Amino acid sequence: MGQRAAVVGAGHSRFGAVPEGPRALLRTALEGALASVDRGLDRRTIERGYLATLGFGGWQIGNASAVVAEELRCPGLPTVRIENACASGGFAVQEAARAIGSGAADLAIVAGLEKMTDVSSARRRYWLGVSGDTEWERQAGLTFAGVYGLIASQYLARYRVPPEALAAVAVKAHENGALNPNAHFQKRISREQAAAGPKVADPLGLYDCCPVSDGAAAVLLASEATARRYTDTPVFVDGAGASSDFLAVQERPDLLGFAASRRAAAAAYRAAGCRPADVSLVEAHDCFTIAELLALEDLGLAPPGAAGAMTLAGATRRDGALPVNPDGGLKAKGHPIGATGVSQIYEIFQQLRGHAGPRQVPNARRAVAHNVGGAGATAAVTILSVG
Numbered sequence: 001m002g003q004r005a006a007v008v009g010a011g012h013s014r015f016g017a018v019p020e021g022p023r024a025l026l027r028t029a030l031e032g033a034l035a036s037v038d039r040g041l042d043r044r045t046i047e048r049g050y051l052a053t054l055g056f057g058g059w060q061i062g063n064a065s066a067v068v069a070e071e072l073r074c075p076g077l078p079t080v081r082i083e084n085a086c087a088s089g090g091f092a093v094q095e096a097a098r099a100i101g102s103g104a105a106d107l108a109i110v111a112g113l114e115k116m117t118d119v120s121s122a123r124r125r126y127w128l129g130v131s132g133d134t135e136w137e138r139q140a141g142l143t144f145a146g147v148y149g150l151i152a153s154q155y156l157a158r159y160r161v162p163p164e165a166l167a168a169v170a171v172k173a174h175e176n177g178a179l180n181p182n183a184h185f186q187k188r189i190s191r192e193q194a195a196a197g198p199k200v201a202d203p204l205g206l207y208d209c210c211p212v213s214d215g216a217a218a219v220l221l222a223s224e225a226t227a228r229r230y231t232d233t234p235v236f237v238d239g240a241g242a243s244s245d246f247l248a249v250q251e252r253p254d255l256l257g258f259a260a261s262r263r264a265a266a267a268a269y270r271a272a273g274c275r276p277a278d279v280s281l282v283e284a285h286d287c288f289t290i291a292e293l294l295a296l297e298d299l300g301l302a303p304p305g306a307a308g309a310m311t312l313a314g315a316t317r318r319d320g321a322l323p324v325n326p327d328g329g330l331k332a333k334g335h336p337i338g339a340t341g342v343s344q345i346y347e348i349f350q351q352l353r354g355h356a357g358p359r360q361v362p363n364a365r366r367a368v369a370h371n372v373g374g375a376g377a378t379a380a381v382t383i384l385s386v387g
Helices: 022-035 066-072 088-101 121-129 144-159 164-177 191-195 259-272 289-298 307-312 329-333 337-352
Strands: 005-012 048-052 079-082 107-114 199-201 215-223 235-244 281-283 366-373 378-386
Touching: 005 022, 005 088, 005 337, 022 066, 022 107, 022 215, 048 066, 048 088, 048 337, 066 079, 066 107, 079 088, 088 107, 088 215, 088 235, 088 337, 088 366, 088 378, 107 337, 144 199, 144 289, 164 191, 164 289, 164 307, 164 329, 215 337, 235 259, 235 337, 259 289, 259 366, 259 378, 281 337, 289 307, 289 329, 289 366, 337 366, 337 378
Parallel strands: 048 079, 048 107, 281 366
Antiparallel strands: 005 215, 005 235, 107 215, 235 378, 366 378
16 A cells, blocks of 8 residues: 555444334434534545345345435545455455555445344344355355354364363453443443353354444544544554455364464554564454454464463453453344444544443553455454554
8 A cells, every 4th residue: 555544533323223224224324423523524525435144034135335425415526346145344444445555536435234123033044144165064054153152162172271261251241341332242241140051052052253233433533644634543454464365264273263364464464664573553354253363363472272361361351451342242232234343443533532431441552343245255454553
């Protein structure tokens, strides 16, 4: 990229089972992003629009990105839809940053959207499965919970990690979610509650799994040359990396860790000119508690098998050495598929500017956003900093 992109505004709807429809959720996020710009901007100066969505339930699968221009009241705005399952938002932000870096645009908006709770249980199971391998996994009855249950079983056994490490991830997520007014779950749980939850896919229980959520998030990105027209505290995209892997997990040489995440992280660190030790805040894709442990290791923030002990020691808490998911993560904040990766950037924008309120991480200067599609088939890693 020729120049860095910078986040200059961000908006967010409530996540959860909410009554609003897709357009209303999208409108809330878009208008929130515009309203958050310190010095304001003329929406007609936005040059590119991106919509990250799976189109869950079949809502407006074709030409969905045009709704971004409609809800912005900017007919004529060039818009693009990005769909990479749960990683759609992370990829959309990177595409916007790339357009700015290339000089194709000075100002772009990225929105993530999903409405997931207004379909029947049978249709919900179908739509949750479309992002995995259809031929070998889904037709055999393997669910995402089943995949991550297999991964968790191997992880605990190979590295001799106690199951309490998974419970600690859940407890920390709910503790943070209780401080986030946009979170799906705003209640604390104990480690005993987490461990005693009904089994979903052994060893994963109810509290190891993220919820099905509705929601939207949006971020405004400007070129480095123009960012300070809008704010004195832009948050810069220092580096980005993306990768993919075999769609079916049985094609991969090892279940413990996602090669796509590792490759994306290596590219992001290289582009940003920094190391894992330089990171002070992590937004990790914790669709299941085991996924957070894998993320920390794939991002180079913990050696293989060490993320469990790191979590049990409290290092990933808001006041720990390496805070992870201060917004509650997918686990407690919620996981509206297309909105998740954009929501991660929203949280980083708040944290690095010191605007996160009671969940504020002290002295956060550089953060990494880690967004995964399906069971590791796609991954986007983005590094951002302030100042």
